[in-house]
Amino acid sequence: MEIKLLIDRLKIKQVYGHTNREVTHITTDSRQVKKGSIFVASKGNRVDSHNFIEDVINKGVEVIVVERFVEVSDDITVILVNDSLRVASLFAHMLYEYPTNHLTTVGITGTNGKTTIATMLHHLWQHLGLNSSYIGTNGFMLNANHYETKNTTPETVTLTEHIHEAVDFGADVMNFEVSSHGLMIGRLNGVEFDIAIFTNLTQDHLDFHGSMTDYKYAKERLFTGLGQDLSKEKYVILNGDDPVSELYRTSSPYEVITYGLQSHHDIYADHIKESIEGTTFRLMTPTGQYNVTSPYIGLFNVSNLIAAMTACWVKGYSFEQIIQTIDQLERVSGRLEVLDDSLPIQLVIDFAHTPDGLQKVIESVKPLVQNKLIVLTGMQGERDTTKAFDMGRIACLGDVAIYTPDNPVDDDPDYLTGLLKAGATHDNIYEFSDRSRGVEFAIEISEPGDTILLTGKGREPYQIGPGGVKHPYREDEIALNAAYKKYGVMDREN
Ligand SMILES: CC(=O)N[C@H]1[C@@H](OP(=O)(O)OP(=O)(O)OC[C@H]2O[C@@H](n3ccc(=O)[nH]c3=O)[C@H](O)[C@@H]2O)O[C@H](CO)[C@@H](O)[C@@H]1O[C@H](C)C(=O)N[C@@H](C)C(=O)N[C@H](CCC(=O)O)C(=O)O
Numbered sequence: 179m180e181i182k183l184l185i186d187r188l189k190i191k192q193v194y195g196h197t198n199r200e201v202t203h204i205t206t207d208s209r210q211v212k213k214g215s216i217f218v219a220s221k222g223n224r225v226d227s228h229n230f231i232e233d234v235i236n237k238g239v240e241v242i243v244v245e246r247f248v249e250v251s252d253d254i255t256v257i258l259v260n261d262s263l264r265v266a267s268l269f270a271h272m273l274y275e276y277p278t279n280h281l282t283t284v285g286i287t288g289t290n291g292k293t294t295i296a297t298m299l300h301h302l303w304q305h306l307g308l309n310s311s312y313i314g315t316n317g318f319m320l321n322a323n324h325y326e327t328k329n330t331t332p333e334t335v336t337l338t339e340h341i342h343e344a345v346d347f348g349a350d351v352m353n354f355e356v357s358s359h360g361l362m363i364g365r366l367n368g369v370e371f372d373i374a375i376f377t378n379l380t381q382d383h384l385d386f387h388g389s390m391t392d393y394k395y396a397k398e399r400l401f402t403g404l405g406q407d408l409s410k411e412k413y414v415i416l417n418g419d420d421p422v423s424e425l426y427r428t429s430s431p432y433e434v435i436t437y438g439l440q441s442h443h444d445i446y447a448d449h450i451k452e453s454i455e456g457t458t459f460r461l462m463t464p465t466g467q468y469n470v471t472s473p474y475i476g477l478f479n480v481s482n483l484i485a486a487m488t489a490c491w492v493k494g495y496s497f498e499q500i501i502q503t504i505d506q507l508e509r510v511s512g513r514l515e516v517l518d519d520s521l522p523i524q525l526v527i528d529f530a531h532t533p534d535g536l537q538k539v540i541e542s543v544k545p546l547v548q549n550k551l552i553v554l555t556g557m558q559g560e561r562d563t564t565k566a567f568d569m570g571r572i573a574c575l576g577d578v579a580i581y582t583p584d585n586p587v588d589d590d591p592d593y594l595t596g597l598l599k600a601g602a603t604h605d606n607i608y609e610f611s612d613r614s615r616g617v618e619f620a621i622e623i624s625e626p627g628d629t630i631l632l633t634g635k636g637r638e639p640y641q642i643g644p645g646g647v648k649h650p651y652r653e654d655e656i657a658l659n660a661a662y663k664k665y666g667v668m669d670r671e672n
């Protein structure tokens with residue numbers, strides 16, 4: 179695309195150099211530039227990437243977007259603007275031909291359940307015969323192809339580029355985990371959603387948002403962002419069990435469908451029966467009642483599954499069609515996942531890292547516990563530590579609570595476990611500054627019939643230590659190795 183077309187869209191700007199250049203790529207990261215790239219410089223929390231301009235010019239970049247004047251040779255085109263990241267969104271969407279117009283987009287927001295619902299949907303669409311894409315905490319996916327990403331909602335240019343890749347791949351639908359950070363700092367600028375789903379709002383990320391009120395309004399942006407154009411077919415799917423849905427109901431003019439576990443919702447479940455293999459329930463819908471056998475454990479996963487099914491239903495699939503695919507659905511990686519059911523203990527990994535998530539996950543597992551319940555929980559460094567006290571208290575719903583750090587970054591691991599310990603409600607508690615030792619200890623003290631619930635990590639393959647350095651870490655492997663050592667089960671499948 180000729181940069182003149184991009185520049186013409188901006189009123190407030192100063193442009194130096196030629197405007198008849200062709201560009202094929204845009205990036206906010208100097209390490210990603212190639213010939214034909216526009217490089218957008220910005221001031222981050224850690225570095226000011228205006229400092230990399232010489233470097234990107236040496237790599238062949240001829241067009242740069244900046245927020246402050248920089249001295250460069252005359253053969254470089256410099257576009258000086260007020261807010262370079264806002265311009266990055268605009269240029270990226272123009273360059274990639276407004277990619278969200280070419281597929282169905284589903285945005286999922288809420289404190290817990292985004293990855294779960296987005297993953298369920300990604301599989302449901304494929305079983306219904308569509309090509310699907312997923313972007314979120316577990317990376318970027320095009321059907322079964324998986325690529326790593328850095329954030330739950332990546333920065334604006336990377337996100338737009340991935341949407342463009344999904345369109346090129348032939349994806350019919352793209353499922354987005356929409357983080358409140360992403361909504362607040364413009365990572366989703368230009369993304370036009372067709373379906374917006376809300377899971378729940380409970381305490382998390384107060385280090386970033388400051389208060390639950392600000393956090394609530396951050397998430398509301400997904401719903402106000404749907405716009406007002408009623409010639410478009412869009413839907414709002416809200417968890418009726420969460421009171422915040424009443425606000426989000428008023429945030430958008432599109433049809434609202436509520437789901438949940440209570441009979442006054444539009445779509446809900448009753449006759450729920452839980453086991454360690456999964457859950458059965460009766461799905462009550464505007465088109466009839468259906469029996470569902472779900473491979474997912476836990477009441478909150480009934481809610482999550484209904485949200486996912488509802489998104490397929492509003493796109494025209496019947497509940498009969500949708501339910502037929504459910505027994506083929508894959509487990510959601512690291513979310514209430516039972517590791518090797520041949521063991522004499524129930525060894526479960528989960529990603530719960532908020533008080534509500536932890537409470538729900540313990541409540542889900544408790545009825546299935548035969549002997550004692552050992553809960554391991556962790557506190558993240560440099561994050562919302564005000565949740566630690568409650569998490570320490572909730573972990574004591576187990577007979578044994580083990581406190582560890584989880585991605586401590588530059589915080590002292592003992593400080594983090596101490597914050598958890600402050601909430602303890604019984605004495606059967608242990609602290610480990612090395613999380614893997616805590617996992618091994620949980621196995622060491624277990625007896626056949628016990629349930630061990632390892633929360634906060636799931637299958638995240640690293641621990642973030644001092645300086646933000648990621649060290650390889652696999653909780654599933656540590657736990658299984660310790661369990662095989664203790665219980666001698668050799669036929670491991672992993
Ligand atoms: C606090 C925060 O949001 N930080 C984000 C921010 O980092 P930053 O401001 O420190 O960036 P920086 O390192 O100063 O770099 C500034 C600019 O220079 C560029 N750069 C940098 C180095 C270089 O050599 N060359 C270069 O061009 C960078 O690409 C960037 O454009 O910009 C980065 C690039 O876009 C993000 O990856 C990073 O997310 C970090 C990793 C993070 O942990 N964010 C969390 C708080 C977050 O966003 N979480 C949400 C929610 C998750 C959930 O729901 O649990 C998420 O969506 O992930």
Ligand SMILES: Nc1ncnc2c1ncn2[C@@H]1O[C@H](COP(=O)(O)OP(=O)(O)OP(=O)(O)O)[C@@H](O)[C@H]1O
Binds near residue numbers: 513530
């Ligand atoms: N609907 C729900 N309500 C409460 N807790 C839930 C719900 N769904 C999942 N959880 C719990 O929260 C944990 C995280 O789930 P999931 O990864 O789906 O959430 P998320 O919103 O994507 O979180 P993140 O933004 O941190 O990636 C799960 O492992 C489970 O313990």
